[in-house]
Amino acid sequence: MMRFKGTDAFMTKSNWFDSQTILDGIRRWVEIETPTDTPEQVNRLISVVAEQYRDLPVTLERVAGVDGCGDHLAARSTWGQDRPGILVLSHLDTVHPMGFIERLPFKVEGDSAFGPGIYDMKGGAYIAHHAFRALCAAGDRSPLGITHLFTSDEEIGSPTSRKLIEAEGRRAKYVLVTEPARDGGKIVTGRKGVGRFEVFIKGVPAHAGTRPQDGRSAIRELANVILALEAMNDLARGVTVNVGVARGGTRPNVTPEEAYAEVDLRVPSFADAEEFVGKILGLTSKTDGVTVKVTGGLNRPPYEKSNAGASLYEHAKSLATEIGFELVDTHTGGGSDGNFTAAHTATLDGLGVDGKGAHTHYEQIYVSSLEPRARLLHRLYQTLR
Template structure:
């Protein structure tokens, strides 16, 4: 390895680039901030053999960016999925400023997932640096709404995913650097219950409590949990009633469902949507759907992982795979395109006040992305 090639992956200079992205706060619900970062990201491609398409934001979300290599766009290539939005609210950077302590760099979104998004961008710059070209074209998609389920980018992700031969997702590594080859599918549902109000003291028999019926519904949903199969159904939000002396006319709940396989989804989604009232005079309405399909480790995905594992060994580290209950945009592509997730930086504390990345993970993981660009055919 030459000194020049080694300097291409200098952790300090890469970390400085990550810092610039982190210090632009990008809550999903602050589209002007997301667009400010999109401006910076787009500017980074101006001197590269690439085109950048900017897709205007919708429904209160920021813009999406699609950066395409100037080569290889006439055949299926490599799609890199990243998101620019974070869960942290505006001003959080005063609580969690960018700082370095030993091998750890802190900052909102540094682990989930600005660190990984920047690694993919940097690796692409290196593919372009010496005039060489990767065997396949590279398309890098940066979306603005992943943290709320990708409602305005899902169609774009799926369309680009179907055109690709491989999908690389720059979500953070898991549990000490593990790559992700499986994610549970995610379903979200809302439950609306309407009963009959009455005075709780003088005419309780005239009422039909929506809250009581919600209790029945919650018990039914809780019974769907099957930890051995990896199925979880969680009632995370409940509201109902007006005053303690009124039989509740209305109640409401929000439900999160996680399933490891499409078969599990096919079984549970109809059950949840088909929930019925046990009480005469009370109506139950359920809306929702499978928001992200399960990301199952198919044959193509397994082969992609084995290839990445071989490259990692050549670089000097062991790449272990895992599955996780959290969803990502990789869920949208895995059912039809070989997908490898968790290619971002290693660290911990996603969505917390101590979110951090390990500086020592920068170089090897940037090199892995670079080698994937260079060797996938």
Template structure:
């Protein structure tokens, strides 16, 4: 009788191969180098591989479709190959194992989870019987910058699927993600009037002073009770200390828990007005990831996963996350479950790590989801 194999050491060896190919989003050749390795892994499987050429400075996207189950909506698995760490960061954070932790750039977010999804699919293909639903695995190259070149593909595949499983890392000790805030990004450009700050200050109109007004307005939009956060993360302006600044700039991040919040607050930011005569403001931006709200279908999917986890031997607890993922694009219309990747800590940091003890149970959970969803 054929049985699935979930040897943590063998799986970790596979994860290591993916981690040691550095893949910053802005280095498409590196991302494509990993895409080559991932695609090679499907060549001996009953699956068809489609490779979509990268554009706008991003790498290629991969779509692997099982040879069965194409006649009806199936399971879509979302993963990304890009990481935030710059090229060469692996010298600072080389792959290494210390106790239960394996370290490396992107190992937690999310090469560990992406590899688990591949491994679970590989084990599925080794079984003599085919599952009720087909499986499509989508690996994108630009998630860490908001998925600008893959969003349309994600949404199209999501609309065709019955379920979406996202291999982003687990949260807070292995929690699954059943909701995420929506993400909006804005750029604010301010134009004032320059003047000599010592001899003719009254002739000037300070763009930086107006930026201060705007920052106060934006900060006042923060509402911890509602879960709304507004962060002015980048500011620039001025030329010299003795010149009334003619220009200023700010980049803003906003997170909202519901679409209703987005509908209220996005227009307010886009409609910001100058309080200073002679100073103009231009605001650009949008909600680039809609809120991922827990639907009835999503709740049922979570309960199914929770039952499977209990059979495997661990308790699966759900949570909401303030961070966005590609699951935000599919949750509004397809049952979506996120945070199915490895457990660990330190995403995007110099100590990023995954817990080796999470490999087997998380891989088994993905495998059982592939097997049992119908």
């Protein structure tokens, strides 16, 4: 286990980015399991992270968790906070349930290091912290102030951290998101917007054998709704609609009185969001005596590649070339906390480590990506103005 306090005097600038040193730090974070719905575990890791900032020139703000979620932590450099600076966004919660580490213990096999949440996104969260520590160890002060925000609820849509993220994002000049790299190390410069909806259908129950004419089937109407939703898919436009949960009824001999569904929407632009959110919320019943009620809306706005975001990417690409690797950008359908900031602040996502298997039983990072990705974050701190 890596010990941070008192190590600066023994670390030269050259070995700050030693892969094994970074991996040791990541391991400590990974071995504290942090399911979103287990706030005491998330808070345990938040406390470890806060302690690792104690000897650095930062002020710490810990925001108490609410609604069953853990705390959030903001580490702010003691310099540059009087003007817009750099906001680093990381989440410490994972999708894996408690005890999953017994199924997926931390281990290293060749170039891969395994563990729950190691790729999404403890590896990325840690290298951003490590890069800041390297900056401070060299006695440097970045041109802009740096705020690293660690949140506890990203994996469930950031319900308790969204306002905090948006407020910090509007104060910043740049936002760097440490979600994992994509497809062999690609950076993310665009994400689809995400909508979530619930469909509630109310019919009329009846005995399905003796009085079928008296009934109005909620499940039959749900089938109509599902067909209407599926027909909204337009892969050419990048719009996807998925009915991921459907249920209803009580017994096979009862005309079902109630049915329910949960729907996921992904849209590439704000114009698409307005169109398809309206269509989904406007769904109505095709059956007399049956009601359809749809609730929900856009959970994460689209993250479109703005001119400022493109300029930030080009800067990062040039830094990567100096370090010795090619940085390619991509657009992805998955949402992140970067969706909340991209509309008003230059945002660069996917700055975490490379690997594969997010949310799976084989989740892993590539050890060879640790040094170059940590160096890239370090150089972004040093050069953004």
